[in-house]
Amino acid sequence: MYSHKAEKIDLNAEYPCICSRRGCLKPIALTDAFGCDRCQQIFVVDRSGLTLEELSTHAPYKKTWHWIGNQWNRTDTTLRDTFLPLSMSIVVIPLVLLFFVRHFPAILWIVLVFIIVPIPALLVWLAYRR
Numbered sequence: 001m002y003s004h005k006a007e008k009i010d011l012n013a014e015y016p017c018i019c020s021r022r023g024c025l026k027p028i029a030l031t032d033a034f035g036c037d038r039c040q041q042i043f044v045v046d047r048s049g050l051t052l053e054e055l056s057t058h059a060p061y062k063k064t065w066h067w068i069g070n071q072w073n074r075t076d077t078t079l080r081d082t083f084l085p086l087s088m089s090i091v092v093i094p095l096v097l098l099f100f101v102r103h104f105p106a107i108l109w110i111v112l113v114f115i116i117v118p119i120p121a122l123l124v125w126l127a128y129r130r
């Protein structure tokens with residue numbers, strides 16, 4: 001997807017803000033977070049030290065970035081993590097259903113649908129859970 005390798009974010013260094021080139025992300029003392037001196041946004045560095053996360057309570061999923069040496073590179077971690085299980089379920093579930101429709105009486109596959117349908121929902125829930 002992107003050619004540049006993510007670098008470890010230095011919690012003692014200053015970085016340009018994601019919002020604009022003029023904003024400056026400054027480390028917030030005793031935290032793993034950075035605050036912008038222009039837009040007042042707060043960003044948190046995750047445990048790996050490679051990913052910067054937008055600190056937002058209302059967003060459905062958090063925006064994340066990698067530092068690639070000279071700029072921030074947007075990483076849709078959540079989207080990527082969700083994509084594989086979702087695409088798998090989209091492919092596998094109809095095949096499984098088709099199999100049951102062909103080989104089992106209707107009542108039995110209706111019961112199975114109620115067991116299989118919550119699985120993608122569970123995968124999405126797991127992917128979005130932090």
Ligand SMILES: [Zn+2]
Nearest residue numbers: 017019023036
């Ligand atoms: Zn900013």
